[in-house]
Amino acid sequence: xxxxxxxxxxxxxxxxxxxxxxxxxxxxxxxxxxxxxxxxxxxxxxxxxxxxxxxxxxxxxxxxxxxxxxxxxxxxxxxxxxxxxxxxxxxxxxxxxxxxxxxxxxxxxxxxxxxxxxxxxxxxxxxxxxxxxxxxxxxxxxxxxxxxxxxxxxxxxxxxxxxxxxxxxxxxxxxxxxxxxxxxxxxxxxxxxxxxxxxxxxxxxxxxxxxxxxxxxxxxxxxxxxxxxxxxxxxxxxxxxxxxxxxxxxxxxxxxxxxxxxxxxxxxxxxxxxxxxxxxxxxxxxxxxxxxxxxxxxxxxxxxxxxxxxxxxxxxxxxxxx
Numbered sequence: 001x002x003x004x005x006x007x008x009x010x011x012x013x014x015x016x017x018x019x020x021x022x023x024x025x026x027x028x029x030x031x032x033x034x035x036x037x038x039x040x041x042x043x044x045x046x047x048x049x050x051x052x053x054x055x056x057x058x059x060x061x062x063x064x065x066x067x068x069x070x071x072x073x074x075x076x077x078x079x080x081x082x083x084x085x086x087x088x089x090x091x092x093x094x095x096x097x098x099x100x101x102x103x104x105x106x107x108x109x110x111x112x113x114x115x116x117x118x119x120x121x122x123x124x125x126x127x128x129x130x131x132x133x134x135x136x137x138x139x140x141x142x143x144x145x146x147x148x149x150x151x152x153x154x155x156x157x158x159x160x161x162x163x164x165x166x167x168x169x170x171x172x173x174x175x176x177x178x179x180x181x182x183x184x185x186x187x188x189x190x191x192x193x194x195x196x197x198x199x200x201x202x203x204x205x206x207x208x209x210x211x212x213x214x215x216x217x218x219x220x221x222x223x224x225x226x227x228x229x230x231x232x233x234x235x236x237x238x239x240x241x242x243x244x245x246x247x248x249x250x251x252x253x254x255x256x257x258x259x260x261x262x263x264x265x266x267x268x269x270x271x272x273x274x275x276x277x278x279x280x281x282x283x284x285x286x287x288x289x290x291x292x293x294x295x296x297x298x299x300x301x302x303x304x305x306x307x308x309x310x311x312x313x314x315x316x317x318x319x320x321x322x
Contacts, residue, residue, distance in 0.1 A: 009048035009075065009084045017041040018287070018312075023270075025284045025314070032273070032281040035257075040315040042284065045077055045304075046084040052306035053249070054097040054141070056105070057296025064296060066306045067094040069110065070163050077311060079297075093158065093165025096141035096198075096249070096292070101148045108139035110158030111165035115139045115150070115180070128152075128186050134172040138164070141198050141249060141292070146205040147229060150180040155195035155214070177210065179230060190232055193221070198249035198292065202256055202276070203321040205229065209238070209250060209258060217241040220250070220260070220274075238278040243268070249292025249306075252321040257281060259303065263289025271305060286312060295320020 018041065025036045050070040057064055062079040065087055074094050076087040088094070093110040100106055105118040106127070113136045114129035127150065129136060138158020143151050155175045159166040177190040177199075190196075194214025201208055208223045220239035223232045239258075241247075245268055248261040256276040262283075263269045270286040271293060288308045296302050300319040305312040 009046055011046055011082060011084050012044050013082045016044045018044065023285045023287070025282055027282050029275070029279065029281040032257075032275075035253075035273075035317045036282060037315055037317050042286065042312055042314045045082070045311045045313055046075075047310045049075070049306075049309055049311070051291070051308055052311060053095050053291045054108070055292060055294045055304045055306045055311070056097040056099060057294055057300075057304065058099070058103075059296065059298065060103065064294075064304055064311070065097055065105070066292075066304075066311060067091065067097060067107075069093055069095055069165070072111075072165070074107075095139070095158070096152070098142050098144055100144050100150065106142050106144065106150060108142050108152060109165075110138040113138060113158070113169075115142060115152055127184070128178065128180050131173060131176075131178070131186055131188055135169075136178075137171055137173060137175060138166060140196075143199055143201060145179075145201060145229065148182050149230075151189075151199060151208065152178050152180070153193075153196035153199055153210070154178060155197060157195065175214070187230070190223075192235075198247065198261070200251050200258075201321070202252055203254055208232070209252070211247045211250060211260070213247065217243060217245045217264070218247040220247060220258070220278075222278075239274055245272075246289070247272075248290070251294055253295070253318045254321050255318060256321075257318070259293060261290040261292050261305070263291075269307075271303070284314060 049068040053067045055066040064077045073089040074087045074091045092112040096108040115127045117125045174191045179187045193212045197213040198211040222238040223235040226233040246264040250260040258274045262272040271284040273282040293305045
């Protein structure tokens with residue numbers, strides 16, 4: 001049985017698996033079956049978040065970090081001890097997280113309206129807070145390109161309510177996609193998305209996938225980059241769900257499949273997997289909406305899923321893309 005929700009964090013120090021009858025992964029494409037291990041069940045690792053987001057795996061320390069946005073903290077789950085602890089409190093209402101090519105934590109912060117980097121000694125460096133002299137809205141999700149550039153989305157969600165760390169300040173810039181060079185130069189790549197949200201690169205790094213959650217159902221775009229991989233050369237609508245599906249964060253595996261945090265209705269909650277052509281390949285049901293996810297574990301074949309009030313994990317038969 002899943003530990004009951006509490007104001008604090010409830011650790012599942014012994015494996016707590018969801019009912020296979022209700023939450024078994026569903027294969028929608030027979031050719032994808034080897035990627036869903038027949039004896040692997042969805043496991044609940046911890047409960048007690050108000051809204052979990054931005055999971056990122058630290059293989060060198062065997063731990064997972066993820067944000068609990070309304071509770072203004074970043075949490076840490078240890079694979080070795082199976083215990084959950086507070087990594088940062090307050091977190092300035094942190095949302096998306098990733099690691100740069102040097103292994104440092106990169107974080108999007110709603111309250112401060114900035115993107116930061118946590119140095120090896122724990123100090124925090126501000127990487128981006130303004131563009132053309134105006135404050136960013138509420139950096140949401142972030143990825144690092146093969147060349148080391150940091151790409152992040154900047155919708156308006158964090159400005160809209162105290163729940164997400166805002167509610168008191170005005171929007172100064174259009175919602176946009178940004179690219180941050182290693183020398184600190186900030187480039188506004190696109191303002192064509194209504195509210196750009198989750199994003200990830202294809203395994204080759206030549207395509208950037210972006211979820212636009214400003215429309216319903218949410219749409220997923222494939223953006224082919226130019227030869228220098230600094231701008232969008234072309235974009236196409238890859239996935240437009242038929243129902244009122246809500247997509248949030250996403251990651252690619254080594255075959256180019258897209259694993260997307262999904263919700264909108266009880267039978268939609270969990271993770272949807274799409275092929276590079278946009279066709280559905282699998283659904284991993286969860287008891288609540290999944291906001292974001294990442295691959296981790298010693299072989300990058302463990303899927304960590306940050307849902308509303310819990311963190312879940314599933315071993316799969318494919319590795320996440322770097």
